[in-house]
Amino acid sequence: MPPRRAVTGRSQEPRQRFIEELRLLRAQKGVSLRQVGEALGWDWSLFGKMEGGQTIGSPEVAQALDQYYGTGDLLLTLWELALADPSQFREQYRRYMVLESEAVSLWHYAVGVLPGMLQTQGYARGVLAAGGSKGAELDRQVEARTGRSKLLASVDPPQFRTILSEAVLRRPMLCPEAGREQLEHLAKAAGQPNMTVQVLPHGPGLHALASTDVMFLRLPDGRTVAYTESALHGELVEETCSVERLQRAYDAVRDFALSPDESRKFIGQMLEEVPCEPSI
Incomplete structure (x- = not known):
């Protein structure tokens, strides 16, 4: 040695x-x-x-x-x-954000919370506050996160697919109004021509992505990269074999998910279950 x-x-x-x-x-x-x-x-x-x-x-x-x-x-x-190393996470995330802005298509799986691109301000504020952010820093992070939705509303937006674990939709918010607003926003997003929203019901049980959020990016040069995130850290995955392994796991999850039409109905039913704020 x-x-x-x-x-x-x-x-x-x-x-x-x-x-x-x-x-x-x-x-x-x-x-x-x-x-x-x-x-x-x-x-x-x-x-x-x-x-x-x-x-x-x-x-x-x-x-x-x-x-x-x-x-x-x-x-x-x-x-x-x-x-x-915390600096590793920051550097990888910065590089991921650059790649995300260049992507021609994106597909995603959420195990815990909605993807930032689909979060309303109220939902983002609740998630970030639960993570310890507060004050001016919380305001800055909320703006940064919800600002990512502009990518999907651009003149020539990329195609975007997300598969949401049922637990994501059923997670209660401290503010019920924010929860209803988020579901309404999600239902509207599911109707956009460049977006596909699917729900993975509780039924299938454990699977390879049961504890991992993942986003895949198809880049202009034809490459696909992935970004995985857990409660402790995020990782930008660029090595071909590792990306392909994650894609196989994603395909298996998609096989269990409700169809886009069934998913829209599922979200609509959830909206009907959310109690309206009584008028004063």
Whole structure:
């Protein structure tokens, strides 16, 4: 195993340490990015993006690199630390937002809350406040989140599909009026020609995306990337094999979902169940 360097300066940052190790190990082995890709069976551009800090790849990739360089579980450990680094989430999310604005089509699955593009201000405020945001920061985040809906209302909007777990629709709001407003907004959105809304009822039970929100983006160059999000972190997924695995899981979920027409009726029935505020 190559000698380890002292961790100093920027190398104290988990993400940067991971990047530096990747560059150092490849330089010591004297191989090109293309040679690494050919040896491991991945597109060599992935390793270039990892060394450039654009992505940290997947645990499978880190493990394969450990085997290739003979470094035990060093890179996998550094990958796990980089994944937990808050700065990693911020950088990936910023890159995701850029890609989202360029996407020609989007498809999504929601396990916990509605996608930001479909949230009303009242709903977004409730979700963000529950996460700890308050004051001016809460106002700023609400504006940023609901502002994303402009993408779907542009002159030439992308096609957008969302599959909503029934739990998303039945989650009670602290403000009943905000809940009704959100359902009305969702029902209207489901009627737009560039939008498809489906509901996944409770019946199917557990599935591969049972605890994961995911958004897929089809980009102008034909690539598809994904962004997964759980309660603890979000991750931009660009590696082809990982995206395809997520797409297979998404397709399985879609097979269990109600049709768009049935979903609109389901949302309409839920609206009828929401009590109206009594007039004074």
